[in-house]
Amino acid sequence: MPSLTIRNTVVALVIVALLLLPVYSYLAGDRFMLTLFTRIVILALAAVSLNFILGFGGMMSFGHAVYLGLGGYAVGMLSYEGIHSGFIQWPVALGVSALFALVIGALSLRTRGVYFIMITLAFAQMAYYIVSGIARYGGDDGLTIDTRSRFFPPLNLSDKTQFYYVCLFFLLAAVYLTFRIVNSRFGMALQGIRSNELRMRAIGFPTYRYRLVAFVIAGVMCGLSGALLANQADFVSPSVMYWTRSGDLIIMVVLGGMGTVAGPVMGTIAFLVLEEILPVIIKFIGLPFVGTAAAGRASEYWMIVMGPLLLLVVLFARGGIDGLLMKLDERFGLRRQP
Amino acid sequence: MTLFIEQCLNGLQFGLLLFLLAAGLTLVFGIMDLVNLAHGSLYMIGAYFAATFSALTGSFLLGAVLALIATLVVGMVVEVVAMRRLYGRDHLDHVLGTFGLILFFNELVRLVWGPAGLALPLPGWLQQPIEIVPGVQYSAYRLSIIVVSLIVAGGLYVLVMRTRIGMLIRAGASNREMVGALGVNIQLLYTLVFGLGAALAGLAGLMQAPILTVQIGMGENILILAFVITVIGGIGSIRGALVAALFVGFIDTLGRAFFPDLLRMVLPSAAASTAAPALSSMLIYLLMAIVLIVKPEGLFSAGQR
8 A cells, every 4th residue: 555645646637637537628628638638648658668778677778769650650550551550560660669678779889888778779770870861761750650550430530529538548557567466576676686786696597588578578568559659640750760859858757757656657747748848938038149030040949958957956956756756755754764 | 082181180080079079078077077968168169269250350260269267267157066075976977967968058148149150251361272192182171170089189298298387287186185285286286177168168169160050959969979988998098089089970971971872872873862961970889889789998098987
């Protein structure tokens, strides 16, 4: 039974809010909110999968967005070839992601630290260039998807509310799965490898295989997110797997709290909501140091705030949102100091 | 044959240009143990400065020199304001913090120079082709890039291996506290090294500027190549960076030029022309994968890091 702390309350409230969002959207007639949060839920799934290897496995993959592209292109290419059934598209999306993760992981996990960061980055770029080069599927311009994945009739992904709940179901399932895995023997071993690989190897764990399995699990989870994202946008382009997108995913994880089960979800919400709100704030303030001509375009410049904000979070708020909530709990005596 | 020589020279030119970028990256990593994703931003800023100063002064050379100094200053400011706080942190923090800097610099450039790209025109005397061997003409500008890069590479070698500053830099890389205890201002030294790395990136950027358009995000594509090079060469090794940069420069350039024809010999023409662009941009990543399978620490690893 989880104890009643501020942190747990906030997490519970976030879940309830996500569950009730379509109701609000329906009552208030606010379609934009539903679209925004569908996107948030899908990218949160990607963040959860990245957090699984980054936060619990200590594997700093900088090419994680590649699975968004792989999953998306599996759906897009099959749809282009006239195969619209989700029962074919989605397993293919997961299978391709698993295969890619297996090959890339097998090579990358031979290395450590910065090498690992750069290699995952480079392999993702390789996939990016391959996809950009395939003229049949749109190349650089991307591929429009005419029909969303089809399942049995009662399930209609073109219905925004239904689609939202499908995405939310997968997100909650992924969070639950992460929770179960990290508390299992496998997950404990993985975290043991994160803190001291040599020791784990010395007591007989095949550490390479453990890390590789985790890497593939994360790849598959993110591939699913990619298939959902392509369905949401009705479009997939190489830019979803560009390396800065991987950077965005890492930001979401770190903003929410790395190595916590619920952190990445909160981080994704914070990141994407900031993306919507910051331009409005900047426009409101009007950036005094910009000339009047540029002030109208000021909303485009939100990254100029987001960038330093990220630096500040890295420097001063390591635990992210989850860490802040835990600090609050300590302040009010709801959690014993570690 | 003429085409082959020309493409080889292009490969050499591109490789040396990449070396300038990778050298700064690997210098900063080898000495301060800092992963700097924002290195590509300094490359971009160098190019923007060069375009602006050339237009203001009306002279390409004067503009280039001013841009170099300005990029050096920007690098030192960045070190003092942001990087200095990241040294003790782990690599994840470096990656995140400097990723934040990329976002910041891209928007800053958009704010100052606007969203459209700039052009940096070449002066007339650099535009004529030069006859290098009888019958083979080559762009004077690309040739001058080769010469400048070689001079800088040599200068870097002398600076690091033969001078007192270089000795301190190398000593600081091995044991920061010890060098500090001997009365060396290690903080100032780091600021200078970071500025030097920035100036190298800026030099690469301003030399590439007349060939490509100066635009936002131009540093990000080439940064990945610089990463590939540092990984192949062994992080922290300048010698490794040089060898790997030449490898990558040649393979990338020759691959793009001749790989489609080679492919056409084994595949039907239509299939070959679809697959060739994707496959030739993959070549260097394949090279990296092979190097890593054989030597996971890169060709010239600078030891345990």
